[in-house]
Amino acid sequence: xxxxxxxxKTHERKRGSGAQYVYDVLRNEILDLTLAPGRPIDEIQxxxxxxxxxxxxREALVRLAGEGLVTTLPNRSTVVTTIDFLNLHTFFDxxxxxxxxxxxxxxxxxxxxxxxxxxxRQVEFAAAVSAQDALAMIATNREFxxxxxxxxxxxYYEALCLRLLDEGRRLLxxxxxxxxDRLPQEYVAEHEDMIAAIEARDVPRADALASxxxxxxxxxxxxxxxxxxxxxxxx
Numbered sequence: 001x002x003x004x005x006x007x008x009k010t011h012e013r014k015r016g017s018g019a020q021y022v023y024d025v026l027r028n029e030i031l032d033l034t035l036a037p038g039r040p041i042d043e044i045q046x047x048x049x050x051x052x053x054x055x056x057x058r059e060a061l062v063r064l065a066g067e068g069l070v071t072t073l074p075n076r077s078t079v080v081t082t083i084d085f086l087n088l089h090t091f092f093d094x095x096x097x098x099x100x101x102x103x104x105x106x107x108x109x110x111x112x113x114x115x116x117x118x119x120x121r122q123v124e125f126a127a128a129v130s131a132q133d134a135l136a137m138i139a140t141n142r143e144f145x146x147x148x149x150x151x152x153x154x155x156y157y158e159a160l161c162l163r164l165l166d167e168g169r170r171l172l173x174x175x176x177x178x179x180x181d182r183l184p185q186e187y188v189a190e191h192e193d194m195i196a197a198i199e200a201r202d203v204p205r206a207d208a209l210a211s212x213x214x215x216x217x218x219x220x221x222x223x224x225x226x227x228x229x230x231x232x233x234x235x
Contacts, residue, residue: 019059022052026060028135030069030080031169037082041070067166083170085225095168096214098161099145103194103210105152107203114151115199121147122191129183134176137183138169144191151198171221178224187216 017024026046029035043057050057061078064070071081084091106114121144128136142165149161176183190213197206 018052019056019063022046022050022056022060023063025050026064027067027069030064031135031138031173033170033173035080037080037170039080041078041080043078088171088225091164091168091171092214092218094160095164096211096218098149098157098164099210099214100207101157102145102149102152102161103198103206104203105154105157106148107198107201107206109153110151110198110201114147115195118144118147118151118195118198122195125191126188129185129188132181134173134181137176137181138172141172142166142169148194148198172217174224175217175221178220190216 026035026041035041041061043054043061046052046057047054061070061072065072065078069081070078072078106118110118121140125137125140125144128140145165146158146162149158152158190209194206194209194213197209
């Protein structure tokens with residue numbers, strides 16, 4: 001007997017996806033801040049909601065923990081990793097430095113294939129911006145800067161850059177939210193300028209552009225966080 005459409009879809013999803021499906025759902029909800037920082041993750045409720053056994057859920061949580069998106073507490077419960085706003089300046093310092101270092105190195109040491117990869121990631125980012133898809137913007141922005149780090153040919157800087165890109169994904173969600181997910185084209189053009197400087201092997205310009213790019217992101221996030229959202233209430 002044929003399964004009803006909904007049941008058939010659920011069956012195929014379970015058989016073909018498993019932990020990857022759970023990972024995708026939770027990652028997107030965490031990055032989109034639907035699951036707020038510090039929120040507990042109830043495996044039983046999650047199992048019921050996603051119609052999954054506990055095994056793929058635990059596998060997905062291990063992967064998310066490796067990316068710093070969830071934290072397992074001493075009592076073995078799991079929560080969405082908090083954002084340390086108090087020490088955010090240290091993250092911003094490290095992020096700015098990594099943008100500068102990796103972009104400088106890419107200008108010095110890139111190969112033709114590196115430029116092709118960077119340009120391809122920029123096309124994907126621009127498409128995500130046009131679609132006003134914040135989660136796609138977060139993902140493609142990561143891959144753009146990761147491609148630049150690869151072009152710099154220093155595995156230590158590359159690894160640190162990837163770590164910072166991953167840890168900063170929820171902050172980027174705040175950044176895009178500050179524009180109502182309509183990122184101005186001038187900031188898309190900043191990527192294009194960085195590519196041009198890398199291609200020209202203009203190290204000082206690549207450094208300056210990367211620094212300015214980081215500065216505008218940091219300033220926008222800071223403005224978003226500090227915005228006064230109090231409502232006037234008539235008494």
